[in-house]
Amino acid sequence: MLRIEGLSAGYSAKPVLNDVSIDVGAGQFVAIVGPNGAGKTTLFKTISGIVKPSGGAITFDGVDLLAVPPPQRAHLGIAHVPEGRQVFPSLSVMENLEMGAMTESGRRDWQATIERIFDWLPVLKERRNQFAGTMSGGQQQMLAIGRGLASSPKLLMLDEPSMGLAPSTADFIFERLIEIRRQSGLTMLLVEQRVAEALESADRGYVLEAGHVVLEGNNATLRADDRVRKAYLGM
Amino acid sequence: MEGFLQALAAGLLIGAVYGLMCVGLGLIFGVMRVINFAHGDFMMLGMYTAFYLFTAAGVQALFGNTVGPFVAILLAGPVLALFGYFVHLALISHVSGTRTASLEGEGHYAQLILTLGIALILQNGGLIVFGSVLASIRTPLSSSAWELGPLFEMSIFLNKARSIDAVVSLAIMVLLSLLITRTRIGKSLRAAADNPTAATYMGIDVDRAHRTAFALGCGITAIAGGLLATNYPFHPFVGLEYVIVMYAGVVLGGMGSIIGAFWGGMTIGLVQQMSTLILPTQLQNAAIFAVFLLIIFFRPQGFFGRMVERT
Numbered sequence: 001m002l003r004i005e006g007l008s009a010g011y012s013a014k015p016v017l018n019d020v021s022i023d024v025g026a027g028q029f030v031a032i033v034g035p036n037g038a039g040k041t042t043l044f045k046t047i048s049g050i051v052k053p054s055g056g057a058i059t060f061d062g063v064d065l066l067a068v069p070p071p072q073r074a075h076l077g078i079a080h081v082p083e084g085r086q087v088f089p090s091l092s093v094m095e096n097l098e099m100g101a102m103t104e105s106g107r108r109d110w111q112a113t114i115e116r117i118f119d120w121l122p123v124l125k126e127r128r129n130q131f132a133g134t135m136s137g138g139q140q141q142m143l144a145i146g147r148g149l150a151s152s153p154k155l156l157m158l159d160e161p162s163m164g165l166a167p168s169t170a171d172f173i174f175e176r177l178i179e180i181r182r183q184s185g186l187t188m189l190l191v192e193q194r195v196a197e198a199l200e201s202a203d204r205g206y207v208l209e210a211g212h213v214v215l216e217g218n219n220a221t222l223r224a225d226d227r228v229r230k231a232y233l234g235m
Numbered sequence: 236m237e238g239f240l241q242a243l244a245a246g247l248l249i250g251a252v253y254g255l256m257c258v259g260l261g262l263i264f265g266v267m268r269v270i271n272f273a274h275g276d277f278m279m280l281g282m283y284t285a286f287y288l289f290t291a292a293g294v295q296a297l298f299g300n301t302v303g304p305f306v307a308i309l310l311a312g313p314v315l316a317l318f319g320y321f322v323h324l325a326l327i328s329h330v331s332g333t334r335t336a337s338l339e340g341e342g343h344y345a346q347l348i349l350t351l352g353i354a355l356i357l358q359n360g361g362l363i364v365f366g367s368v369l370a371s372i373r374t375p376l377s378s379s380a381w382e383l384g385p386l387f388e389m390s391i392f393l394n395k396a397r398s399i400d401a402v403v404s405l406a407i408m409v410l411l412s413l414l415i416t417r418t419r420i421g422k423s424l425r426a427a428a429d430n431p432t433a434a435t436y437m438g439i440d441v442d443r444a445h446r447t448a449f450a451l452g453c454g455i456t457a458i459a460g461g462l463l464a465t466n467y468p469f470h471p472f473v474g475l476e477y478v479i480v481m482y483a484g485v486v487l488g489g490m491g492s493i494i495g496a497f498w499g500g501m502t503i504g505l506v507q508q509m510s511t512l513i514l515p516t517q518l519q520n521a522a523i524f525a526v527f528l529l530i531i532f533f534r535p536q537g538f539f540g541r542m543v544e545r546t
Contacts, residue, residue, distance in 0.1 A: 048435070048436055049435070050432055050435065069440075070333075070435050071435050071438055071439060071440040071441070072438070073438075074435075074436060074437055074438030075438050079436075080436040082432070082433060082436060086430050086432065086433040086436075087430075087433070088425070088426045088429040088430055088433065088434075089429055089430075090425060090428075090429050091422065091425055091426060091429065095422055095425075095426075098419075098422060099422065099423065099426045099434070099437045099439070100437060102419075102423065102437050102438045102439055103437075103438045147437070151437070151438070
């Protein structure tokens with residue numbers, strides 16, 4: 001569904017991504033792990049069009065994504081749940097979700113989607129009239145996920161949903177994500193520093209270090225790899 | 236007591252129009268974070284547009300002297316909105332919105348120079364085209380009044396033109412609030428203001444949202460300008476006199492708050508009129524800024540400003 005080939009990107013002259021190739025098949029749950037500054041967020045920003053690549057190709061559903069203007073990419077079915085949540089603080093929870101449903105598919109499916117989102121993340125229903133800026137970090141993260149789901153996407157990209165959250169809250173959000181995926185079969189691409197949890201739930205994984213893919217494979221291969229065990233899993 | 240009530244009424248009437256004027260600027264600043272120094276001159280263009288629509292484009296012949304001016308003023312709104320749309324498309328969009336990432340200081344320096352340049356061009360271009368003679372949009376209503384009362388042996392006189400100006404301002408304000416809070420376009424404008432990057436992730440074209448906000452802001456201020464012109468004569472440099480009031484209103488209301496800008500403008504109108512009770516008329520504007528500094532001293536974020544940084 002999403003195919004990234006030989007992608008290079010960076011800010012001004014400083015390259016952050018170097019010849020990165022990543023493949024996400026329909027229905028798959030793919031995790032990208034790696035240390036801070038490896039280029040994970042830049043990768044997502046390049047997919048969404050906020051960062052312009054210096055080389056390589058991205059195709060989504062057979063479409064050359066780099067030829068699509070950034071705001072149009074959401075309409076193709078890519079939902080980006082950004083790092084640090086980035087909800088709209090002065091909009092209510094409900095309005096944030098409506099912004100998620102700006103896409104054509106989101107508008108079409110709105111009635112059904114909103115029910116399912118409230119089902120999966122009941123706290124959003126309880127607080128639907130509250131300003132997003134006044135919610136806790138964990139609630140904002142759930143709202144960011146709900147906002148992504150509201151677009152009825154084909155691909156949900158999650159950038160460090162556990163960032164800055166208490167471990168128990170992060171665990172809860174992971175559990176919700178797995179449940180959402182189990183029920184919906186949605187294709188997901190996850191960037192995460194909590195390597196153990198990310199690799200445990202994902203079908204496939206990539207290890208990104210200093211802008212390079214240093215390792216890829218399915219969940220069992222990665223978890224059995226010595227380097228991953230030593231560097232990320234603390235074994 | 237009678238004098239006080241009279242000044243209060245006058246302040247409320249002029250405050251509503253000032254409020255509308257400030258909202259136009261507040262909308263642009265709130266959504267785009269662009270400081271538009273040319274906004275007073277867009278308003279000047281609005282005044283002249285209403286003037287020529289009324290006198291030369293047949294509105295006077297069609298609607299007469301009483302209703303005609305207000306029809307012309309309301310028509311000047313869409314005309315200036317269209318003008319603002321193209322100014323944004325041709326100029327402002329190059330130094331704002333999604334292009335700022337590659338500019339020094341997020342494009343603020345370039346915006347400063349550009350909008351100052353636009354202001355100079357509009358002022359001097361106005362001088363060439365319109366001349367330096369004072370113009371005004373007079374209606375018979377400008378020089379007649381409604382009498383409220385007598386109640387407790389007191390009467391307040393409301394200038395008819397100013398009263399209608401205030402009512403029109405309030406009506407537009409209500410329509411704008413509905414647009415901003417209820418419609419998909421309005422919500423996407425607020426989302427683009429809150430977080431342009433995240434708005435792009437939602438599929439909102441932030442540059443187009445900015446263009447909408449800029450056009451709306453120009454149109455609204457143009458209408459406010461036309462309304463003011465029913466009582467105050469104007470000239471090509473009139474923008475300078477009002478742009479200071481606009482900024483004071485926006486800052487008072489809280490930078491970024493659209494409804495706040497209205498109350499900021501209202502406050503300035505009230506202070507201006509009430510100050511005439513105790514100060515000579517020449518000190519009206521001094522009184523505005525004395526009160527402005529006082530309010531900002533105690534509430535630096537303005538009436539509706541948020542202290543929390545935008546994420």
